Amino acid sequence: MARAPLLQLTDISLTFGGEPVFHDLSLVVQPGDRVALVGRNGSGKSTLMKVMAGLVEPDRGLRVVTPGISVGYMEQEPDMVGFTTLGDYAASLLDPAEAYRVEMAGEGLKFDPARPVSTASGGERRRAALAKLMAEAPDLMLLDEPTNHLDIEAIAWLENELRETRKGFVLISHDRAFLRELTRATLWIDRGMTRRQEKGFENFEAWRDKVWDDEDQQRHKLDRKIKSEARWAVEGISARRKRNQGRVRALAELRAERSSQIRRQGTAAMAFDSGPTSGRKVIEAVDISKAYGDKLILQKFSIKILRGDRVAFVGPNGVGKTTLLKMLLKEIEPDSGAVTHGTNLVPAVFDQARAQLDPEMTLWESLTGDADMRVSGQADQVLVRGQPRHVVAYLKDFLFDERQARAPVKSLSGGEKARLLLAKLMARESNLLVLDEPTNDLDIETLDLLQELLDDFDGTVLLVSHDRDFLDRVATTTIAMEGDGRATTYAGGWSDYRAQRGADAAMEADKKANKTDTKSPELKQSKAAVTRLSFTEKHRLEELPAVMARLAAEIGKLEELLSDAALFTREPVKFKKATEALTARQSALAEAEEEWLALAERAEG
Numbered sequence: 001m002a003r004a005p006l007l008q009l010t011d012i013s014l015t016f017g018g019e020p021v022f023h024d025l026s027l028v029v030q031p032g033d034r035v036a037l038v039g040r041n042g043s044g045k046s047t048l049m050k051v052m053a054g055l056v057e058p059d060r061g062l063r064v065v066t067p068g069i070s071v072g073y074m075e076q077e078p079d080m081v082g083f084t085t086l087g088d089y090a091a092s093l094l095d096p097a098e099a100y101r102v103e104m105a106g107e108g109l110k111f112d113p114a115r116p117v118s119t120a121s122g123g124e125r126r127r128a129a130l131a132k133l134m135a136e137a138p139d140l141m142l143l144d145e146p147t148n149h150l151d152i153e154a155i156a157w158l159e160n161e162l163r164e165t166r167k168g169f170v171l172i173s174h175d176r177a178f179l180r181e182l183t184r185a186t187l188w189i190d191r192g193m194t195r196r197q198e199k200g201f202e203n204f205e206a207w208r209d210k211v212w213d214d215e216d217q218q219r220h221k222l223d224r225k226i227k228s229e230a231r232w233a234v235e236g237i238s239a240r241r242k243r244n245q246g247r248v249r250a251l252a253e254l255r256a257e258r259s260s261q262i263r264r265q266g267t268a269a270m271a272f273d274s275g276p277t278s279g280r281k282v283i284e285a286v287d288i289s290k291a292y293g294d295k296l297i298l299q300k301f302s303i304k305i306l307r308g309d310r311v312a313f314v315g316p317n318g319v320g321k322t323t324l325l326k327m328l329l330k331e332i333e334p335d336s337g338a339v340t341h342g343t344n345l346v347p348a349v350f351d352q353a354r355a356q357l358d359p360e361m362t363l364w365e366s367l368t369g370d371a372d373m374r375v376s377g378q379a380d381q382v383l384v385r386g387q388p389r390h391v392v393a394y395l396k397d398f399l400f401d402e403r404q405a406r407a408p409v410k411s412l413s414g415g416e417k418a419r420l421l422l423a424k425l426m427a428r429e430s431n432l433l434v435l436d437e438p439t440n441d442l443d444i445e446t447l448d449l450l451q452e453l454l455d456d457f458d459g460t461v462l463l464v465s466h467d468r469d470f471l472d473r474v475a476t477t478t479i480a481m482e483g484d485g486r487a488t489t490y491a492g493g494w495s496d497y498r499a500q501r502g503a504d505a506a507m508e509a510d511k512k513a514n515k516t517d518t519k520s521p522e523l524k525q526s527k528a529a530v531t532r533l534s535f536t537e538k539h540r541l542e543e544l545p546a547v548m549a550r551l552a553a554e555i556g557k558l559e560e561l562l563s564d565a566a567l568f569t570r571e572p573v574k575f576k577k578a579t580e581a582l583t584a585r586q587s588a589l590a591e592a593e594e595e596w597l598a599l600a601e602r603a604e605g
Contacts, residue, residue: 003030003031004066005028005030005031005066005072005288006029006030006031006033006065006069006139006140006168007028007029007031007052007064007065007066007069007072007140008027008028008029008062008063008064009026009027009028009051009052009061009062009063009064009389010026010062010064011025011026011061011062012024012025012026012051012058012060012061012063013025013058013059013060013061014047014051014056014058014059014308015059015203015321016045016047016542017057020192021047021192022044022047022051022058022192022194023042023192024061025048025061025192025193025194026110026267027141027194027196028119029052029170031049031139031167031168032167032168032184032237032490033168033169033170033182033184033185034162034167034169034171034183034185035168035169035170035171035183035184035185035186035187036171036172036173036179036183036185036186036200036201036204037049037164037170037171037172037187037189037319038172038179038186038187038188038189038201038444039188039189039443040190040192040206040443040445041399041413041415041419041441041442041443041446042399042413042415043189043190044189044192045144045172045189045418046076046144046172046413048189049073049142049170049172050073051063052071052073052142052170053071053072053073053142054071055073063369063473065110065205068136069140069497070136070140070493071138071140071142071186072133072134072136072137072138072140072141073131073144074130074132074141074142074143074144075129075130075148076126076129076144076145077125078126078128078129078132078404079126079501080117080120080124080128081240083117084116084117084124085113085114085115085116085117085127085245086111086112086113086115086116086117086120086124086128087099087103087106087113087114087115087389088117089132090102090105090106090113090129090131090132090135091113091132091135092127092132093136094135094136098135099531099569100322100539101134101135102132102135104133104135104539105130105131105134106131106535107130107137108154108157108158108161109127109130109150109154109157109158109279109315110136110150110151110153110154110317111124111127111131112124112125112130113128113131121411122149123148124399126148126149127149127150127154127535130143130146131508134158136162137165137167138167139167139168140167140168140169140170141169142169142170143166143169143170143171143172143173143273144172145172145173145174145414145441146171146173147173147175147178147466148414148440148441148566148582149440150317151315151316151317151466152315152316152466152494153316154316154317155175155178155468157181159181162182163181165184170187170456174268174441174443174444174447174467175467175468175469176199176201176337176444176467176469176470177468177469179200179201179469180200180201180202180331182200183200183201183302184198184199184200185197185198185199185200185202186199186201186204186207188204188207188208189555190211193445200243202376203508204250204442206253206275220535224580249530250444252436253541268391271476272426272430272433272453272454272457272459273457275428275430275431275459276344276345276346276429276430276431277307277344277431278307278342278344278345278431278432278459278460279307279343279344280303280306280307280309280342281304281306281342282306282307282309282341282342282345282432282460283303283304283328283339283340283341283342284303284304284305284338284339284340284342285301285302285303285304285307285327285328285338285339286302286335286337286338286339287300287301287302287336287337287338287340288300288301288302288327288334288337288338289301289334289336289337289485290323290327290332290334290335291321291335291485296484296485297320297324297485298320298323298324298327298334298481298485299324299484299485299486300336300337301324301337301487302337303328303348303479303489304564305328305460306460306464307431307460308311308457308458308459308460309341309461309476309477309548310460310461310463310474310475310476310477310559311324311453311459311461311462311463311476311477311478311479312463312464312465312471312474312475312477312478312492312493312494313325313462313463313464313477313478313479313481314464314465314466314471314478314479314480314481314497315480315481315482315483316431316481316483317482319482319483320500321481322436322464322482323401324479324481324487325434325436325462325464328341328462329347329434339411344431345431345432346428346429346430346431346432347430347432347433347434348428348430348432348433349423349425349434350422350425350433350434350435350436350438351421351422351436353388355422356421356424357409357417357420358408359408359409360409360410361408361409362406362407362408362409363395363404363405363406363407363409363412363420364391364406366404366409366420366424366429367382367391367394367395367423367424367500368381368382368391369379370382370427371429372427372428373424373428374390376504377534380392382394382427382592383427383524384426384427385426385427385428385429386429391405392405394423394427397423398420398422398423399419400416400419400420404416408576413441414440414441415441415442415446416439417441418440418442419442419446422438422450426509430459431459431460431463432452432460432461432565433457433459433461433462433465434462435461435462435463435465436464437464437465437466438450438465439465439467439470446575447467451473451474454474455474463475468494468495471493472493472494472496473493473496475491475492475493475494476492476493477489477490477491477492478491478492478493478494478496478497480497480501488501491540491586497505518563537599537602538603540595540599541596541599541600541603544592544595544596544599545596548589548592548596549592551585551588551589551592554581554585555582555585555586558578558581558582558585559582561578562575562579562582
């Protein structure tokens with residue numbers, strides 16, 4: 001028997017500022033759905049998600065949530081007024097007995113529930129909003145860019161939680177690896193139309209390209225038909241005026257159809273100019289170290305970066321990636337060791353905090369107010385790689401329209417702010433690009449273009465990113481910072497680093513095992529006793545006995561019900577449901593018992 005959908009939208013229409021966002025949009029989210037919601041920046045993904053959450057009222061159409069179904073939305077800018085700490089906010093809708101779930105999520109997402117709201121950063125607030133959603137565990141989770149402001153370890157934790165959940169979720173993300181791993185269906189918003197494919201994101205790009213190819217072929221056929229009919233109208237209509245008015249009207253309808261077709265948004269006309277060629281040696285660091293008080297950031301690290309290298313820095317948030325980057329750029333002095341630069345270095349920096357953008361300035365002012373872009377005596381011109389360009393024309397290269405030129409920066413979406421910062425960055429000549437989290441909020445098409453531009457760039461790239469797919473596409477060298485001052489250099493991108501690190505770990509384990517074998521049994525036992533469970537695992541170990549007892553009680557009741565020999569004949573539907581429920585609970589009990597045994601063995605050491 002088919003289950004009721006979690007959520008259904010029917011004939012939804014919505015207009016913002018006179019521009020239609022959606023027209024007659026319909027969609028259904030079923031129990032257990034794992035949906036990627038994709039589309040260009042500005043296509044309406046976040047707006048659609050807010051409609052699904054009931055936070056935006058459509059102009060027309062119907063939103064139906066099945067009775068008893070809970071829907072949760074991860075807020076991008078959560079309202080924490082009235083809450084003292086991030087934990088208070090995250091646990092606000094939970095029963096006090098369930099507040100531990102916030103601590104579990106806090107451990108995985110790396111945020112401190114005790115952090116005062118007044119001192120929390122934007123990233124910490126977003127992590128608290130995500131922890132709130134994960135702790136509440138609604139039947140349908142709506143996640144808008146959940147991996148922004150997460151390091152790779154936290155992304156891996158979230159990925160595992162979503163992989164294991166039986167709840168339905170709809171996911172907006174620019175992280176290809178995250179989408180590929182988790183999704184089984186794709187909702188694609190394209191020019192106000194929503195299409196659905198019952199395949200995960202891994203198949204999206206091939207599907208998109210086919211749809212666009214088919215569309216181009218149909219448009220080409222329509223253009224040829226209009227051209228043919230127009231020639232007939234000019235050459236033959238006077239002789240057959242009365243008999244062919246229907247054909248004339250048909251031509252008008254063809255033209256109306258062609259003019260009503262919405263053109264696809266192009267890609268930003270981005271380009272990097274490598275400027276003067278740097279020396280072959282770009283940066284060399286020898287035995288550099290850095291500490292802040294008792295916290296060791298880096299210890300005796302050396303590297304030589306050559307022209308054309310693409311060097312990625314990875315590691316948990318707060319481990320010191322940006323500090324190392326600034327030491328290599330000579331913005332911060334190392335405590336010991338030395339950094340030398342090659343000749344003719346012209347750096348350009350894309351900062352994670354978007355600090356180069358004043359939120360109160362307009363886009364126009366943001367470009368013309370930049371000293372490096374200002375054209376003397378020309379208020380409407382900017383200097384782009386040495387050539388004057390009109391401000392609006394240059395903004396259009398980055399997919400902004402003329403009306404946005406006088407809008408404040410604070411009105412832009414995250415993706416639009418990233419594009420504006422890239423516009424400022426790409427106006428300059430540079431042979432050393434420093435990119436700190438450039439992928440946040442960019443749509444997939446712009447990410448593809450950025451990757452291609454970096455591939456073609458003649459200079460050197462230093463990159464901090466948590467986007468594993470982007471690292472694999474761009475990086476030729478990866479520097480992994482793992483805490484306690486350790487920084488290790490690996491050849492290749494993220495996947496190469498993980499493979500090499502796994503091999504290194506296996507070798508180290510073999511060495512330790514060989515050494516341990518020569519020791520006494522008492523030493524082996526004490527070494528095993530060091531094993532500790534995480535907070536989440538400890539709580540799970542404490543929770544499992546009650547879970548197993550509940551499942552055993554339910555199994556007993558179902559077995560008692562099924563012991564009635566006449567049940568199958570008298571109530572076949574009830575018999576079928578009880579049988580399915582018994583099988584499911586027996587399987588769940590077996591899994592819980594195996595999990596408890598494994599955790600108990602580790603705890604005993």
